[in-house]
Amino acid sequence: MSEAEREAADGESGATGREIWIEKYRPRTLADVHGQTEIVERLRSYVDRDDLPHLLFAGPAGVGKTTCATAVAREVYGEAWRDNFLELNASDERGIDVVRDRIKGFARSSFGGFDHRIIFLDEADSLTDDAQSALRRTMEQFSDNTRFVLSC
Numbered sequence: 348m349s350e351a352e353r354e355a356a357d358g359e360s361g362a363t364g365r366e367i368w369i370e371k372y373r374p375r376t377l378a379d380v381h382g383q384t385e386i387v388e389r390l391r392s393y394v395d396r397d398d399l400p401h402l403l404f405a406g407p408a409g410v411g412k413t414t415c416a417t418a419v420a421r422e423v424y425g426e427a428w429r430d431n432f433l434e435l436n437a438s439d440e441r442g443i444d445v446v447r448d449r450i451k452g453f454a455r456s457s458f459g460g461f462d463h464r465i466i467f468l469d470e471a472d473s474l475t476d477d478a479q480s481a482l483r484r485t486m487e488q489f490s491d492n493t494r495f496v497l498s499c
Contacts, residue, residue, distance in 0.1 A: 374411075377418045383411050390415060394422050399463070401486070404498040412498040416467045419496075424461060431464045438473040446474075446481040454489040465494050472499035 374380045377387050377394070393399045399419070404412035413434070420432035433453045435445065450466055468474070474482060486495050 374414050374418060375421060377415070377422060380411055380415060380418060383415070386411075386415065390419055394419060397462075399423065399465075399494050401490075401494055402496045404496065413467070413469055416465070416496045416498070420465050420467075423465070427459070427461075430459075431461055432467065433464070434467045434469065436469045437478075438470040441474050441478060443475065443477040443481050446478050446485055450482070451485055451489075454485065454493040463492050463494050465496060467496045467498070469498050471497035 377391050380387050402416075404415065406412060417428075417432070417434070420428045424431045433449070435449065437445075440449070453464065453466060468482075471482075482495075486493075
């Protein structure tokens, strides 16, 4: 039995098995991202200068918004990228409690040796009005040590 068949039998791959392929072949570095040359060059310059601003990614599904955000985190933090990168899908977790609890908690917590951490809010346009207001205040409060990447 192949690894994919074992995972499908265990139910780990999801209904279609698509999740495994998406993650398996997702570009890991900015150099692996294709079709977004100008954007990748700009992101590369931020990483090289160690001067990452807050970012807003917009575009249709599948153009690489999440991939680029994850690749930036991998290049900035290396092996410690998972400890310094919080990814939330704002269409699923869209209320004010998520901003108050998860986002503020992540922004407050210590981060070994790095100047800042990255919070990636996918589908940020789905946040409720109250959550958007709370997010604005959180971004203002933690802008010294947290970079926000919003995608819609």
